[in-house]
Amino acid sequence: MKFNILRYDPDQDQKPxxxxxxxALEPSDRxxxxxxxxxxxxxxxxxxxxxxxEGVCGSDAMNINGKNGLACVTKISDLKEPVxxxxxPGLPIIRDLIVDMTQFFKQYHSIxxxxxxxxxxxxxxxxxxxTDRLELDGLYECILCACCSTACPSFxxxxxxxxxxxxxxxxxxxxADTRDQATNERLDNLEDPYRLFRCHTIMNCVxxxxxxLNPSLAIGKIKEMMVKRGV
Amino acid sequence: xxSITKTDKQPVGxxxxxxxxxxxxxxxxIMALFAIIIFGFFVIKSEISYQDWxxxxxxxxxxxxxxxxxxxxxxxAWIGVRDVLMDYxxxxxxxxxxxxxxxLSLVSxxxxxxxxxxxx
Numbered sequence: 001m002k003f004n005i006l007r008y009d010p011d012q013d014q015k016p017x018x019x020x021x022x023x024a025l026e027p028s029d030r031x032x033x034x035x036x037x038x039x040x041x042x043x044x045x046x047x048x049x050x051x052x053x054e055g056v057c058g059s060d061a062m063n064i065n066g067k068n069g070l071a072c073v074t075k076i077s078d079l080k081e082p083v084x085x086x087x088x089p090g091l092p093i094i095r096d097l098i099v100d101m102t103q104f105f106k107q108y109h110s111i112x113x114x115x116x117x118x119x120x121x122x123x124x125x126x127x128x129x130x131t132d133r134l135e136l137d138g139l140y141e142c143i144l145c146a147c148c149s150t151a152c153p154s155f156x157x158x159x160x161x162x163x164x165x166x167x168x169x170x171x172x173x174x175x176a177d178t179r180d181q182a183t184n185e186r187l188d189n190l191e192d193p194y195r196l197f198r199c200h201t202i203m204n205c206v207x208x209x210x211x212x213l214n215p216s217l218a219i220g221k222i223k224e225m226m227v228k229r230g231v
Numbered sequence: 232x233x234s235i236t237k238t239d240k241q242p243v244g245x246x247x248x249x250x251x252x253x254x255x256x257x258x259x260x261i262m263a264l265f266a267i268i269i270f271g272f273f274v275i276k277s278e279i280s281y282q283d284w285x286x287x288x289x290x291x292x293x294x295x296x297x298x299x300x301x302x303x304x305x306x307x308a309w310i311g312v313r314d315v316l317m318d319y320x321x322x323x324x325x326x327x328x329x330x331x332x333x334x335l336s337l338v339s340x341x342x343x344x345x346x347x348x349x350x351x
Contacts (some may be wrong), residue, residue: 157318161241191245191246191248192243192245192318194243195243195244197248197251198318199248226248227252231253
């Protein structure tokens with residue numbers, strides 16, 4: 001199977017270049033990650049991140065034939081040859097398919113991704129009714145692979161100011177949480193033409209999310225809450 | 232050796248945004264409604280003469296509706312162009328200059344629109 005993989009080692013290369021690979025796959029190689037590990041057995045200089053190999057850790061996010069996705073849950077049989085692999089767009093390349101996610105996590109941390117509750121902690125957990133808990137479905141499943149934010153043009157142009165789809169989905173996850181008491185502070189923090197309103201509902205995030213989540217919907221709900229609060 | 236790099240503080244929370252976001256949607260609805268009215272006029276009068284057109288704009292109500300439509304266009308355009316400038320133009324001085332130029336143009340268009348609609 002033919003692959004075109006973007007290679008870049010800042011210590012050696014002037015600029016990134018594509019390297020072609022023609023690899024004989026084994027019948028047990030079903031996912032793109034299997035193929036990449038096969039390539040690595042031939043050319044161990046290829047650098048990539050991977051860990052759980054089942055779409056849970058979010059390490060092996062990359063641009064696959066022009067679309068962001070996780071190599072470990074992308075079926076080889078669905079891919080058109082040559083398979084063009086690039087690192088996630090918009091973030092600095094550390095080496096080959098590995099990008100520097102600092103900016104991405106900085107935005108994620110800026111929304112305070114934890115429950116803020118000033119009450120005395122109870123003896124056991126803070127309980128929720130099943131209906132309240134249902135609100136978190138489609139929000140808590142995010143694995144922070146960065147496929148969405150790095151597919152978002154608004155995040156490409158303003159990664160330092162725009163929180164991005166992953167961060168905003170997480171923000172809404174805590175806004176929607178009945179145990180969280182900082183809803184107003186969270187809305188205040190996001191009420192900004194750059195932090196939230198750079199989202200132009202392009203919906204690339206929804207298109208690429210390997211977990212099938214919908215950041216656009218969550219962002220829409222944050223905007224709706226802001227209008228309800230202010231109008 | 233410890234290298235200390237320059238840290239850029241990124242203040243956040245300009246505390247505006249949703250009004251513009253809502254206004255863009257409201258103005259879009261106004262433009263759509265006016266477009267339907269105009270389209271209706273074209274359907275009813277299959278052949279439009281100068282007299283028909285003059286009679287339509289002779290009505291005070293229609294002039295007000297047309298002005299509301301045009302103001303919606305300009306306000307909608309302001310938010311849209313402002314967004315484009317915020318997306319792509321990084322240096323603050325250039326962005327502000329361009330934004331002021333857009334505002335001045337749109338305000339001029341508004342005054343000009345009034346002059347045209349109420350011209351004798």
